[in-house]
Amino acid sequence: MSIEQHLIRLSQGEGGVGPTDLMRLCLFDWAVCAIAGRNEPVARVLRAQLSHDEQPNSASVVGGGRAPAPMAALINGAIGHALDYDDTHFDHIGHTSAVIFPTVLAMAGAASVQQTADLLEAAVVGSEAAVRVGLWLGRGHYQIGFHQTATAGAFGACVAAARMSGLAPALVRHAIGLAATGASGLKGQFGTMGKPLNAGLAARCGVEAALWAQAGMTSDAAGLSGL
Numbered sequence: 118m119s120i121e122q123h124l125i126r127l128s129q130g131e132g133g134v135g136p137t138d139l140m141r142l143c144l145f146d147w148a149v150c151a152i153a154g155r156n157e158p159v160a161r162v163l164r165a166q167l168s169h170d171e172q173p174n175s176a177s178v179v180g181g182g183r184a185p186a187p188m189a190a191l192i193n194g195a196i197g198h199a200l201d202y203d204d205t206h207f208d209h210i211g212h213t214s215a216v217i218f219p220t221v222l223a224m225a226g227a228a229s230v231q232q233t234a235d236l237l238e239a240a241v242v243g244s245e246a247a248v249r250v251g252l253w254l255g256r257g258h259y260q261i262g263f264h265q266t267a268t269a270g271a272f273g274a275c276v277a278a279a280r281m282s283g284l285a286p287a288l289v290r291h292a293i294g295l296a297a298t299g300a301s302g303l304k305g306q307f308g309t310m311g312k313p314l315n316a317g318l319a320a321r322c323g324v325e326a327a328l329w330a331q332a333g334m335t336s337d338a339a340g341l342s343g344l
Contacts, residue, residue: 137237140244144237146204147197147214154199155180159310163192163317176223186223190274190324193219194317198266201313206244209251210259211266213273215316217243220274220323224281235281243277243323250341259304267302267315272341274323282327292330294340296322 154160160180167182176189179196183189197203198215206213221239251269259265275296279289299322302315330336 137234137241140237140240143204143214143244144218144240147218150200150203150215151179151193151197153202154196154313157196157199157313159199159313160192160196162310163195167192176226186226186328187321187324190219190223190320191317193222194320195310195313196317198313198316206248206251209248209265209269210256211247211251211264211270212316213244213247213266213270215313216247216266216270216274216319216323217277219317219320220277221281223320223324224278224327239277239280242280243273243275245273246276247273262304264302264304264306264312264315267319268300270302270316270319271296271300271322271326274320275326276323278323278327279330282331284327284331288330290338291334291336292326294336294338295326295329295334297340298336299326 164178164180164182167178167184167188175183176186178184178189178192184192194216197219198212203212203215205211217240220243221236224239225236247270250272251265254263254265254269258268272293275292276289279292284292300319301322302318303311306312306315
């Protein structure tokens with residue numbers, strides 16, 4: 118089974134939901150880190166880009182303001198990772214909650230999801246997807262200079278956003294392919310504001326990929342493993 122097929126199965130919830138109790142703790146962990154980082158320089162710079170015009174289906178931004186789902190995911194992802202105290206998965210070699218929760222919270226408005234259980238389930242499958250892609254990419258991917266929080270994380274964000282949107286398997290495949298061509302993030306940014314920005318870029322990539330696929334954009338069916 119290809120990595121894309123595994124990710125599609127996760128987006129559909131096949132094989133069970135997973136440890137939502139642990140995911141609830143991860144949500145609190147991310148929220149505390151984001152609240153603590155809301156006045157960091159990267160947070161101020163990004164919030165300054167917000168429009169003051171109200172937009173439909175907009176999502177809340179940590180520290181104040183609202184933005185369309187992709188922008189909200191970007192800003193909240195960067196803010197939650199600004200202090201670098203958020204939870205870490207050492208097999209994945211990166212931070213998952215900093216990418217996944219900004220994604221599902223941004224999509225909650227766009228997809229009109231109101232139930233906390235639905236949000237947590239999407240976070241579970243998104244986190245699992247990020248970890249599986251991180252394992253598949255391997256330590257070599259990290260050692261040559263890629264920031265796995267951003268690269269593997271973009272696929273987790275994509276699967277979480279697809280779950281929130283209720284995308285059919287064929288559309289999830291297109292979304293994964295679109296995420297594959299948009300995923301980015303370099304370790305060279307460590308020590309700068311570009312490091313937390315990487316988490317936000319991954320969240321935005323996943324949200325945009327799911328929304329584009331939902332709107333009819335197509336991609337290579339083997340966009341990730343068919344390199």
